[in-house]
Amino acid sequence: MFLVFLRHGSVAALVLAAAAEMLGWLFGIVALQPLMIALGALMFYLSEYGMHRFAFHAPPVSWMWLAKLQHRLHYDHHVEPNRLDLLFLPIWFLVPNLALAAALVGLVFGMEAAVSALLGMMLAILHYEWVHYVAHIPYQPRTRLGRWIKQYHLRHHFISEKHWFGVSNPSLDRAFGTFRGPDASEKSTTTRKLFS
Numbered sequence: 480m481f482l483v484f485l486r487h488g489s490v491a492a493l494v495l496a497a498a499a500e501m502l503g504w505l506f507g508i509v510a511l512q513p514l515m516i517a518l519g520a521l522m523f524y525l526s527e528y529g530m531h532r533f534a535f536h537a538p539p540v541s542w543m544w545l546a547k548l549q550h551r552l553h554y555d556h557h558v559e560p561n562r563l564d565l566l567f568l569p570i571w572f573l574v575p576n577l578a579l580a581a582a583l584v585g586l587v588f589g590m591e592a593a594v595s596a597l598l599g600m601m602l603a604i605l606h607y608e609w610v611h612y613v614a615h616i617p618y619q620p621r622t623r624l625g626r627w628i629k630q631y632h633l634r635h636h637f638i639s640e641k642h643w644f645g646v647s648n649p650s651l652d653r654a655f656g657t658f659r660g661p662d663a664s665e666k667s668t669t670t671r672k673l674f675s
Contacts, residue, residue, distance in 0.1 A: 484608070484609065484612050487563070487567045487608075488570055489567055489568055489569060489570040489573055489608075490567060490605070490608055492570055492573075493573070493601050493604055493605050493608075494605065496601055497598060497601045497602060497605065500594065500597070500598045500601075501598070509594055510591055510594075510595075511594070511595045511598060512591070512592055512595040513595075514595075515584070515588065515592040515593075515595035515596045515599065516595045516596065516598050516599035516602070517599060518584070518596050518599060519580075519584070519595065519596030519597060519598060519599025519600040519601075519602075519603070520599040520600065520602060520603040521599075522580055522584075522596065522599075522600060523580075523599070523600045523603035523604055523607070524603060524645075524647070524648040524651065525651070526576075526580075527603075527607055527645070527646060527647065527648065527651075528644050528645050528648070528651040528652075528655065531553075531644045531645075531646065532644040532655075532657065535549075535552055535553035536553070536640065536644075536673060537549070538674055539554075539674050551565070551569070552568075552569075552572060553673075554673050554674070557636065557640065557670060557671055557672070557673050558671055558672065560615055560636045561615050561616070563612075563615075563616075566611060566612060566615055567608055567611075567612070568604070568608070573604065577597060577600055577601070580596070580597075580600060581593045581594075581596060581597040581600070584596040584597075603647075606647050607646060607647040610628055610629075610632070610646060610647040611632070611646050611647070613625065613629055614628070614629045614632040614633055614646070628647075628649070630661070631643060631649055632646050634659075634661065635670075636670055637670060638666055638667065638670070639659075639665070639666065639667040639670065640667055640669060640670045640673060641657070641667065642657050642658070642659045643657065643658070643659065644657050645657075
């Protein structure tokens with residue numbers, strides 16, 4: 480199960496990049512700042528929720544090339560939620576987004592802070608990818624929290640696509656009003672076809 484997770488290109492790239500940063504820190508090449516690592520993780524969790532709710536669930540655009548991106552990034556995942564090739568964020572999406580976020584942190588806090596924030600973002604993305612992966616494979620998590628998070632995300636796919644956007648961090652659903660209890664939402668007819 481874990482090896483299948485690591486075999487995906489973007490996951491492997493994230494693991495290697497995060498490991499390189501941590502090795503750089505161990506050998507004194509990179510100075511890591513814990514607050515900036517936390518800021519990077521927070522930035523990812525906020526963007527995870529925001530992108531999922533407002534970009535990935537946005538109505539289809541009229542430009543064909545952008546509509547294809549919408550389908551690959553999320554619409555097709557709702558059509559076939561268990562297809563692993565549609566599950567992970569593609570590297571062509573991650574690299575520019577990570578570069579832009581790190582550049583913004585660099586402009587505000589300096590390049591040393593950007594390196595730390597980048598590590599925080601990558602670790603948070605790996606957490607997101609793992610939680611998302613476990614939610615969509617035929618595996619029952621061993622912990623109560625793991626089972627709850629899996630069930631929480633699957634509600635988004637099988638009960639209502641209008642709630643439960645926080646895949647790896649459900650607290651943002653509470654903060655932004657999209658949290659619902661397991662029985663609090665009427666079953667949607669468009670969880671598979673977001674825009675029919």
